[in-house]
Amino acid sequence: xxxxxxxxxxxxxxxxxxxxxxxxxxxxxxxxxxxxxxxxxxxxxxxxxxxxxxxxxxxxxxxxxx
Amino acid sequence: xxxxxxxxxxxxxxxxxxxxxxxxxxxxxxxxxxxxxxxxxxxxxxxxxxxxxxxxxxxxxxxxxxxxxxxxxxxxxxxxxxxxxxxxxxxxxxxxxxxxxxxxxxxxxxxxxxxxxxxxxxxxxxxxxxxxxxxxxxxxxxxxxxxxxxxxxxxxxxxxxxxxxxxxxxxxxxxxxxxxxxxxxxxxxxxxxxxxxxxxxxxxxxxxx
Numbered sequence: 001x002x003x004x005x006x007x008x009x010x011x012x013x014x015x016x017x018x019x020x021x022x023x024x025x026x027x028x029x030x031x032x033x034x035x036x037x038x039x040x041x042x043x044x045x046x047x048x049x050x051x052x053x054x055x056x057x058x059x060x061x062x063x064x065x066x
Numbered sequence: 067x068x069x070x071x072x073x074x075x076x077x078x079x080x081x082x083x084x085x086x087x088x089x090x091x092x093x094x095x096x097x098x099x100x101x102x103x104x105x106x107x108x109x110x111x112x113x114x115x116x117x118x119x120x121x122x123x124x125x126x127x128x129x130x131x132x133x134x135x136x137x138x139x140x141x142x143x144x145x146x147x148x149x150x151x152x153x154x155x156x157x158x159x160x161x162x163x164x165x166x167x168x169x170x171x172x173x174x175x176x177x178x179x180x181x182x183x184x185x186x187x188x189x190x191x192x193x194x195x196x197x198x199x200x201x202x203x204x205x206x207x208x209x210x211x212x213x214x215x216x217x218x219x220x221x222x223x224x225x226x227x228x229x230x231x232x233x234x235x236x237x238x239x240x241x242x243x244x245x246x247x248x249x250x251x252x253x254x255x256x257x258x259x260x261x262x263x264x265x266x267x268x269x270x271x272x273x274x275x
Contacts, residue, residue, distance in 0.1 A: 009272065009273060009274045010131075010271075010272070011071040011073055011251060011253070011270070011271065011273075014268070014269040014270075014271075015255075017258055017260070018143070018264065018265040019263075027258075030069070030256070031069050031070055031071040031106075031253040032070070033070050051256070052256055055258060059257075059259040062259055062260075062264075063261045063264055
């Protein structure tokens with residue numbers, strides 16, 4: 001039976017990048033799917049772009065390669 | 067690639083089973099590189115391309131988001147052993163990694179039904195593989211060999227043109243179980259550039275309605 005499941009649910013993944021030198025980049029929510037229409041809209045309009053900016057900032061400050 | 071996080075079809079299956087048995091669903095975290103920039107979907111059965119680091123047993127908890135104890139949460143930290151870009155994370159129920167190899171010759175376009183794997187396909191026939199492109203295929207013939215016959219777009223996934231060197235990883239669909247291959251939650255995101263010794267501390271939250 002084909003599984004096209006997408007039961008109503010909310011999933012959020014938050015992340016902190018911890019560099020080897022101890023520097024911490026708190027990225028907040030970096031991936032999400034929301035059941036709530038308002039939360040889904042908020043993520044699309046604001047949350048996603050915020051995550052992109054934070055990820056870009058973290059990637060711009062790497063640790064020194066060992 | 068769309069940034070998203072999903073409870074997979076297998077994850078829903080596990081939730082029901084855990085509720086019935088009074089146990090907890092998986093809390094093991096694994097990550098990957100997602101080189102094809104695929105988007106996580108409920109039909110996924112494995113990470114698109116799992117990275118070399120060992121999976122980590124996380125900490126599971128039931129927390130409150132809106133109403134009391136409405137959210138299942140797994141936290142854990144994985145440390146990179148090399149310079150790489152991590153672009154996916156998943157919750158599974160085992161630290162064992164499932165069978166994985168690559169295509170030497172991938173099935174053609176979106177309808178080809180035969181391909182050649184780099185390594186001998188050790189799982190049995192009538193098992194499922196996750197292609198790095200995002201598609202799930204059912205291997206119907208070829209166990210013990212490198213010549214595989216597949217059904218495209220399995221488990222509700224969409225057939226996508228694959229390519230040689232794409233990772234293919236065994237995984238379980240609802241109703242089945244594969245050691246290391248029970249994918250419960252899968253998320254894809256913009257790649258995080260890491261050097262050797264860098265870590266990512268993940269917090270994964272699932273709230274069912």
